Amino acid sequence: MSITRRIALATGLAVSLMGTTALAQDNVRIALVAKSLGNGFFEAAARGAEEAAEELGNVEIIYTGPTSTTAEGQIEVINSLIAQRVDAIAISANDPDAVVPALKKAMQRGITVISWDSGVAPEGREMHLAPSSDALIGQTIIKLAADQLPEGGKVAVLSATSTSTNQNTWIAEMEKVMGDYPNIELVATVYGDDLADKSYRETQGLLQSYPDLDAIIAPTSVGIVAAAQAVQDAGKVGEVNVTGLGLPSEMAGAIESGASKSFAIWNPVDLGYATAMLAYNLATDEAEAEPGAEIGMGRMGTATLDENGQAAMSEPFTYDASNIEEFKSVF
Numbered sequence: 001m002s003i004t005r006r007i008a009l010a011t012g013l014a015v016s017l018m019g020t021t022a023l024a025q026d027n028v029r030i031a032l033v034a035k036s037l038g039n040g041f042f043e044a045a046a047r048g049a050e051e052a053a054e055e056l057g058n059v060e061i062i063y064t065g066p067t068s069t070t071a072e073g074q075i076e077v078i079n080s081l082i083a084q085r086v087d088a089i090a091i092s093a094n095d096p097d098a099v100v101p102a103l104k105k106a107m108q109r110g111i112t113v114i115s116w117d118s119g120v121a122p123e124g125r126e127m128h129l130a131p132s133s134d135a136l137i138g139q140t141i142i143k144l145a146a147d148q149l150p151e152g153g154k155v156a157v158l159s160a161t162s163t164s165t166n167q168n169t170w171i172a173e174m175e176k177v178m179g180d181y182p183n184i185e186l187v188a189t190v191y192g193d194d195l196a197d198k199s200y201r202e203t204q205g206l207l208q209s210y211p212d213l214d215a216i217i218a219p220t221s222v223g224i225v226a227a228a229q230a231v232q233d234a235g236k237v238g239e240v241n242v243t244g245l246g247l248p249s250e251m252a253g254a255i256e257s258g259a260s261k262s263f264a265i266w267n268p269v270d271l272g273y274a275t276a277m278l279a280y281n282l283a284t285d286e287a288e289a290e291p292g293a294e295i296g297m298g299r300m301g302t303a304t305l306d307e308n309g310q311a312a313m314s315e316p317f318t319y320d321a322s323n324i325e326e327f328k329s330v331f
């Protein structure tokens with residue numbers, strides 16, 4: 001908790017003892033920092049954080065992020081949030097290490113710092129909220145591809161940035177279970193940086209370099225849409241299946257065209273909601289981020305921190321032609 005907030009609370013207490021409720025006006029300001037702005041996944045999470053703010057009543061959400069997916073851009077954002085003396089920073093990091101010095105500075109100033117979605121190294125945050133078990137996500141993305149390839153085949157990964165903690169962890173978890181799929185060959189991993197145009201070009205490159213490619217696994221909501229478009233534009237629907245992690249609202253067209261048979265994701269609105277609740281509970285000293293701690297996430301239950309100060313929210317859910325209509329208007 002910041003010194004100013006402690007003083008504000010003490011003043012609030014004094015004032016309320018005098019019979020007024022000045023404290024109610026002292027909002028807890030929580031910054032939700034995205035990898036970059038303009039990404040529907042983070043916009044959905046910001047909607048969830050706003051839901052939490054509404055429920056809590058005395059919270060202001062500052063949804064922010066750089067214009068492109070760089071650590072440098074996030075460092076500028078963090079420094080500006082320190083200058084604004086926010087109460088908490090909840091960041092999905094473009095690089096687990098590069099943002100640490102700026103986040104340490106924030107913590108030294110009394111700002112609560114947590115990471116969510118894409119983690120920060122433990123020394124740069126109090127806790128990390130993963131959307132789901134990392135191992136489960138890694139296993140899910142390869143299974144989605146393999147289920148459509150009973151005879152086996154060649155798959156490539158189109159990731160986000162090469163420094164992105166979450167994608168790198170999920171790909172590593174996927175590689176651990178590749179032995180369960182002896183007929184599936186992973187031929188390449190390329191990076192589209194969560195930019196639609198770069199992801200599209202990288203997919204074109206894969207299609208050219210591997211004319212007999214059977215599937216593209218894109219564990220990024222930006223990459224998967226661009227890859228499906230590139231496959232469709234190349235006339236390769238039915239030959240190359242695009243799968244991975246995506247939003248039903250953005251992938252409905254790809255399911256309809258057949259460029260994607262199925263994909264998975266957790267609820268990003270719930271993730272943003274849970275993140276805001278955790279940030280609030282830590283910033284107001286309702287909870288302490290230490291191994292074994294159970295910290296409230298409002299309607300999402302509690303997060304139990306492991307020895308690395310990490311917790312997981314829920315499980316990924318698979319979308320395909322049978323349910324996309326129902327979910328495409330939700331997130």
Ligand code: RAM
Nearest residue numbers: 041160219220221222245
């Ligand atoms: C993109 C981002 C985000 C990731 C989703 C699945 O929006 O890379 O970090 O969790 O995809």
